[in-house]
Amino acid sequence: xxxxxxxxxxAAIVLILLAALxxxxxxxxxxxxxxxxxxxxxxxxxxxxxxGTQRAIHQxxxxxxxxxxxxxxxxxxAIPFIFxxxxxxxxxxxxxxxxxxxxxxxxxxxxxxxxxxxxxxILRNII
Amino acid sequence: xxxxxxxxxxxEVDNQEPVVPxxxxxxPPYDKRDQDIPPxxxxxxxxxxxxxxxxxxxxxxxxxxxxxxxxxxxxxxxxFYEAEKNAKNAKTxxxxxxxxxxxxxxxxxxxxxxxxxxxxxxxxxxxxxxxxNF
Numbered sequence: 001x002x003x004x005x006x007x008x009x010x011a012a013i014v015l016i017l018l019a020a021l022x023x024x025x026x027x028x029x030x031x032x033x034x035x036x037x038x039x040x041x042x043x044x045x046x047x048x049x050x051x052g053t054q055r056a057i058h059q060x061x062x063x064x065x066x067x068x069x070x071x072x073x074x075x076x077x078a079i080p081f082i083f084x085x086x087x088x089x090x091x092x093x094x095x096x097x098x099x100x101x102x103x104x105x106x107x108x109x110x111x112x113x114x115x116x117x118x119x120x121x122i123l124r125n126i127i
Numbered sequence: 128x129x130x131x132x133x134x135x136x137x138x139e140v141d142n143q144e145p146v147v148p149x150x151x152x153x154x155p156p157y158d159k160r161d162q163d164i165p166p167x168x169x170x171x172x173x174x175x176x177x178x179x180x181x182x183x184x185x186x187x188x189x190x191x192x193x194x195x196x197x198x199x200x201x202x203x204x205x206x207f208y209e210a211e212k213n214a215k216n217a218k219t220x221x222x223x224x225x226x227x228x229x230x231x232x233x234x235x236x237x238x239x240x241x242x243x244x245x246x247x248x249x250x251x252x253x254x255x256x257x258x259x260n261f
Contacts, residue, residue: 033239034239036232037235078177085173089174
């Protein structure tokens with residue numbers, strides 16, 4: 001990809017994200033029905049690891065971290081990790097912070113995350 | 128005709144000392160050199176697949192995370208070729224999860240705005256609520 005296309009692509013993604021954040025701030029997914037429901041939840045009536053993300057984002061944008069944790073605790077943990085991944089990949093963090101990169105994207109990180117996700121998936125349906 | 132007669136007989140040509148080619152400098156075999164300098168770790172799409180898992184309204188992102196974990200395990204066990212293959216799978220599944228999420232979100236919004244969705248959902252809920260739909 002050439003640099004111009006990359007910039008246009010990035011700008012489009014940022015714009016879509018901002019629009020989505022605006023929606024999630026002003027409308028509560030609990031009461032409005034334009035927000036999509038999880039197909040896994042509809043079909044099996046069990047919650048998947050991503051269920052509750054939209055309600056949690058709404059609460060996070062209103063700075064209710066406790067309520068957000070109640071809806072989807074895994075997402076609250078994952079958001080810093082995702083920002084770290086974006087920084088590492090697109091803003092040169094891989095070269096600048098090799099130590100940080102090794103601790104969070106090193107040998108066992110993917111396995112640890114997989115175990116956390118499956119544990120969260122099972123536990124949230126049991127408790 | 129004279130030239131042909133002057134040529135040495137065949138048996139003499141065979142007996143001549145063969146020209147020895149210069150011995151090439153010996154390299155270690157290829158697989159050994161590959162172990163000395165491992166290839167770069169393939170991108171395993173770890174955080175992208177997590178994004179897909181959490182935000183794309185489907186669980187296919189988890190398949191991507193499974194492949195990401197396999198990439199790491201294989202790479203650190205010096206199985207570079209398999210790691211590369213699994214990295215490709217991780218990328219494919221993550222992109223499928225993103226695409227499906229995008230399609231389902233757009234479908235949802237269209238159905239909601241046309242007003243077909245509530246009745247459709249009510250149908251599903253009624254079928255499930257009875258509990259004896261088999």
